[in-house]
Amino acid sequence: MEYEKEGFQSMSKEYPILGSPLKVNGVTLKNRMITTSMSPGMGYVSADNRPTQRLANYLEERAAGQTAMIIQTIVPWKRNELEASNPMIHALPSCYDESCIPDLKKYMVDPVHKHDGLICAQLYCVHDWKPSDELPESPYGPSDIAILKFMSGFKAMTVEQIHDFQKQYINGARVIKEAGFDAIEVMAGVGGIMSRFMAKATNNRTDEYGGSIENRARFACEVIAGVREALGSDFPIVVRWSPVDFIKSPAGPGLSMEEALQIAPMLEAAGADLHDLAVGWHETSEPLTTKVIEDCHWTWISEKIKTVAKKPVAQGYRNTDPTEMEKALQAKKVDVIAGLRYSIADPDLPRKVMEDRTCDMRKCIVCCRCLDDVVSQGKPMNYCGVNPHLGPELDHELYPKAAKKKRVMVVGSGPAGINAAVTAVERGHEVDLYEAGPRLGGCVKMSSIFSPYHERYLDYMNNLIKSHPAIKVHLKTPVDASVVKSAKPDAVIVAVGGDVMTLDVPGVDNANVLQSHDLLEMLNGNTPHTKSAFNNFMWWGATNVVKMHYTPSFARWATTAMSWPVSREVAIIGGGLPGCELGHLCMETGRKATIIEEKKKIGYDVGGSDRFGLINGFKKAENIEMYPLTKVTEITDKGVKAIQSDKEGNQTEIFVPAKTVAITLGFKPNHALADSLKGICDEVYLVGDADDPHRIADATKAGYVAACAI
Secondary structure: OOOHHHOOOOOOOOOOOOOOOOOEEEEEEEEOOEEEEEEEEEEOOOOOOEOHHHHHHHHHHHHHHHOEEEEEEEEOOOOOOHHOOOOOOOOEEOOHHHHHHHHHHHHHHHHOOOOOOOEEEEOOOOOOEEOOOOOOOEEEEEEOOOOOOOHHHOOOOOHHHHHHHHHHHHHHHHHHHHOOOEOOOOOOOEHHHHHHOOOOOOOOOOOOOOOOOHHHOOHHHHHHHHHHHHOOOOEEEEEEEEEEEEOOEEOOEOOOHHHHHHHHHHHHOOOEEEEEEEEOOOOOOOOOOOOOOOOOOOHHHHHHHHHOOOOOOEEEEOOHHHHHHHHHOOOOOOOEEEEEEHHOOOOOOOHHOOOHHHHHOOOOOOOOHHHHHHOOOOOHHHEEEEEOOOOHHHOOOOOOOOOOEEEEEEOOOOOOHHHHHHHHHHHEEEEEEEHHHHHHHHOOOHHHHHHHHHHHHHHHHHHHHHHOOEEEEOOOOOOHHHHHHHOOOOOEOOOOEEEEEEOOOOOOOOOOEEEEHHHHHOOOOOOOOOOOOOHHHHHHHHHHHHHOOOOHHHHHHHHHHHOOOOOOEEEEEEEHHHHHHHHHHHOOOOOEEEEEOOOOOOOOOOOOOOOOOHHHHHOOOOOOEEEEOOEEEEEOEEEEEEEEEOOOOOOOEEEEOOOEEEEOOOEEEHHHHHHHHHHHHOOEEEEEHHHHOHHHHHHHHHHHHHHOOO
16 A cells, blocks of 8 residues: 555654554654544533634644544534534534634644644534524434434435535535645544435435445545545545444344445545544444443454555544554554544543653543543533543643642542642642552552453552652551641642441341442451451451552452452342442353342443443343342341332332342542541642542542642
């Protein structure tokens, strides 16, 4: 291939291909890492569909981090006030005429070009289209077929409307080129209008846009050809499409790989310079982006397309680990790594790849908070599990210098505490970090056992403290009001975590009961005590082993290999996130587990992206049972007595046999230390689970925000 003969040299020894340049038509990617597009939402875009300074700051961070190409969505029609205010219509900048150009240039193009970056405009055409100023924005396609009932209302486009769409699209393409964008991406995937034309499942037309594969691909090819004619031969055209869509309907199957292999050359013949492959449609129930999918799994699709493609092939979804990215490139499964979450998590990741700074990488932990907020709930992108500098925090620099240097005491070393300590010292304060246990990490030390991706964050946080030697770390140092009084800090950030929620029923202290905080106590060097001499001996031994050696991977292995402290038959009381994580570990390790929850949904607080796949996995697993709407009345040495209610309120007494009864009810606020500091320190901040237990992203953000307020 021509793009492989350019003779470019990689800037990375550890990632020789990932860190190497690549020519795509008239531009050169400085490495093989490009972002896919997702609308960040309101705040990044104004009420009148203009990009804002917040979006400019977001883009500039990623351009400064050496992202090879940043792709952002822009809508090629003008929205009215009602559409712009609808939270379920993604807030997007517009490119409908020349009046849009100054803002596009100022807030999108210039911030990226300031750092010699490339910015690509993806013209929006997922499900919705607005044919004219008078008509509402609504879903269109080749036919009126909807895959999901709640996504009904698709209008079948007439041939005249197809041509009107193409004219509108090409007009938007001219606007973005004049604004200075370096490339354009044609969205022909994920269940958008053009991909619906490609699939028999949603295309039952009998005209020139239906039937044969050539006819079904005609719409997308005509758009690409029209853009090529309008923008010239050297303007790069990226095409985002889905060779595998995981859908079907009474009208027919989704796109097959056999058909996709025919479509790829058609797209290139029309003018495509780079394939940016997505997998699945928004309507599919197949897990695509969650933890159950391994890093770079979907490169099997790009590997297939590469057998027929003459142009470079990128693959998006589940690309978060540069080591795995490099392996996929080395295996020639893909030419370019596309993704967004790695960039949300660490805007500097491409730079760190090019400079071989592996230990400094803040890798995505696949918590899906960004997807849950933006895609599922229509909220702005304000939260990431590991990156606090999003949303309103982008309105100021990452570490704004403090007006006055202060002595800051941070109590607790979980995500909230460590982000607070690092932010405070970066702002110029003198910082002491206190941890009651023998090691840093807070509850992430424990969650990493059940969620291996959390181990990435644990490693990063530990490295972050090592790279900030000015932070004075005090391990094995519990803090109360007298300690604070002696230290005489100017400000205290209390990040001690939440109080464990307990269960008040007979038998709660039986020998077969495992409290969720027992593991954390052990990791903190404290031996849990039970009524069982055997358990006490085992906890004593485990605590002493952990004092000498602990990694989540080791603990995960030990938990899998041994039948202690979690036996082969488990009743899990609490069906929230902690209980579901333990349930998933039991499912994976062949244990028989029953999850008991008083609320009507198991996984009620699990993120939307994860919950469907997680619960569906539980339903399919032969070793997992779920009892929602079930209240525990007693724990015996043989298991759990409970009362189960149905939807009508009828109640039934049940008994769940179990050798281990695990209580995983989560946390409640823990205000005791903060309340005790009144009159001792004027500036006290209560953050993370101690303030209000939520997800890991909330703690990460809270610590950063508190340190910025000092």
